[in-house]
Amino acid sequence: MSMSGASIIDTARALCPPGHAFLEVATSGEARVLIPMANQRVRHNSLRLYPAFHWKERAYRAALRTWIALKGPRFTYRRIPDCIGTWPLGDLLRSDFPTLSTAAVYIGIPGPGQKITVQLMDDRGAVLAFAKYADKPYTRGLIANEAHMLEVIPKNVGPHMVRLVPFLHGELSVQTPLPGRTRATSLRLDAAQMRLLKRLIRPEEIYVASKHPFIESLYAQVGERKSLLEGVVGDLKDGEWPVAWMHGDLSPWNIHWWRGDCLAFDWEHGREAGLAYLDAPHTLIQFSGLVQKTEPRQAKRIISDRLRTHLPGQYSKFAPALTALSALNMLVSWFPPWREPDAYEHWLTTFVKAPY
Numbered sequence: 001m002s003m004s005g006a007s008i009i010d011t012a013r014a015l016c017p018p019g020h021a022f023l024e025v026a027t028s029g030e031a032r033v034l035i036p037m038a039n040q041r042v043r044h045n046s047l048r049l050y051p052a053f054h055w056k057e058r059a060y061r062a063a064l065r066t067w068i069a070l071k072g073p074r075f076t077y078r079r080i081p082d083c084i085g086t087w088p089l090g091d092l093l094r095s096d097f098p099t100l101s102t103a104a105v106y107i108g109i110p111g112p113g114q115k116i117t118v119q120l121m122d123d124r125g126a127v128l129a130f131a132k133y134a135d136k137p138y139t140r141g142l143i144a145n146e147a148h149m150l151e152v153i154p155k156n157v158g159p160h161m162v163r164l165v166p167f168l169h170g171e172l173s174v175q176t177p178l179p180g181r182t183r184a185t186s187l188r189l190d191a192a193q194m195r196l197l198k199r200l201i202r203p204e205e206i207y208v209a210s211k212h213p214f215i216e217s218l219y220a221q222v223g224e225r226k227s228l229l230e231g232v233v234g235d236l237k238d239g240e241w242p243v244a245w246m247h248g249d250l251s252p253w254n255i256h257w258w259r260g261d262c263l264a265f266d267w268e269h270g271r272e273a274g275l276a277y278l279d280a281p282h283t284l285i286q287f288s289g290l291v292q293k294t295e296p297r298q299a300k301r302i303i304s305d306r307l308r309t310h311l312p313g314q315y316s317k318f319a320p321a322l323t324a325l326s327a328l329n330m331l332v333s334w335f336p337p338w339r340e341p342d343a344y345e346h347w348l349t350t351f352v353k354a355p356y
Helices: 006-014 040-049 055-069 088-093 137-152 191-199 213-221 223-235 279-292 296-308 313-334 343-353
Strands: 021-026 032-036 102-107 116-121 127-134 161-167 170-175 201-208 240-246 255-258 261-264 271-275
Touching: 006 032, 006 102, 006 116, 032 040, 040 055, 040 102, 040 116, 088 116, 088 127, 088 161, 088 170, 127 137, 137 161, 137 170, 191 201, 191 261, 191 279, 213 223, 213 240, 213 271, 213 313, 223 313, 223 343, 279 296, 279 313, 279 343, 296 313, 296 343, 313 343
Parallel strands: none
Antiparallel strands: 021 032, 032 102, 102 116, 116 127, 127 170, 161 170, 201 240, 240 271, 255 261
C-alpha cells in the first residue's frame, strides 16, 4: 500500500510518538506540517519545517509562531492516540540518538515526488537528525540516490548519512542536520556559493562538451527535447569542462550559510559525474520561476548576465549556454515522459528556447 489521499495523513501520524499532542497546519500546495506541542522550544523549532520561500509565507509563519506562543492552538490540536502503542520510528533510531523524544512531520505537496520529512528532536527542541520516508518507486529512488551521494561527496559540503533502511511500507533515510541557516531568497550569487561549487569540481577529469559524461547521460534521457540539447552543446563546444559532484537542485532553500561558507542538503537529484558550475544558475532559475515568476525570456537574460560575473574567466563567455543547460536538466530530471506537464514545465521550456 502506498501513500495517497487520507492514508498519507495516517502514515504521518504513525511517525509521531503516541500520546503526544500535535497541531496540523496546512501550507501552500496542499502540504501539511504536524507540529508537536510539547513545550515552547519544541514548538518554535518545529516551524523550521514550514516552507517559507516568499515574503507572504514568511509573514504567515511569523504570525503562526506568535499564535502558537500565545497558546492559540490549545483548542485545535489533536493528540496521537495512545492505542497506537509503541513509536516505531523512535524504537528504530534511539540507538543512534539516545535523547530522541519527539518529531515534527512535513507531508510534501501531492504528486509524483511526494514524501514525508521528519525533524527528529530531543525534549528541549534540539534537532538531532532529519528522516525522509518514501513508499513509491520514484521517491524511493530519490532518497536512495541521496543516500549514495552523501556517501561520496567531499566532507563538509553536506550532511552525513546515518542509515537507509526498509520501514513501514517503504524506505526511510536518516541524515544529520547541517549547521547554519538559510537566507532570504534573492536573485544573486555570492562568493560562498561559488566556493562550494569549486570544492565539488574533480579536476582530474576534463572533457570537451560533446564527450562529457554528464552530457552523454543527458542525451540518453532527453527524448523529444534532443534538438534543444544539441543547440546548447554546440554553444559549449569551445570549452573544456571538468567533471563535478553535482547537487542537481541547488535552490536557495537547500543551502545553509555557516561561518562564511555554504553547505547543501537535499541531494536527491545529485550526480557523481556532473558538469562543473552547472548548479550555479539553478538557484537563480528557481528563484525567478517559482518565487518572482519573472517572464522567462527576461529571466534568461538577467540570469546569464549575473552568472557571467561570477564564473571563472575561461567560462564566463559560456554563461548563457550554462544557464540554458541548467534549465534543460531541470526539465529532464523533473518532467519525465510519464509526468503531466504543468505551468512550471512550460516556463522552463520557454526559458530554454529563449534567445539571449
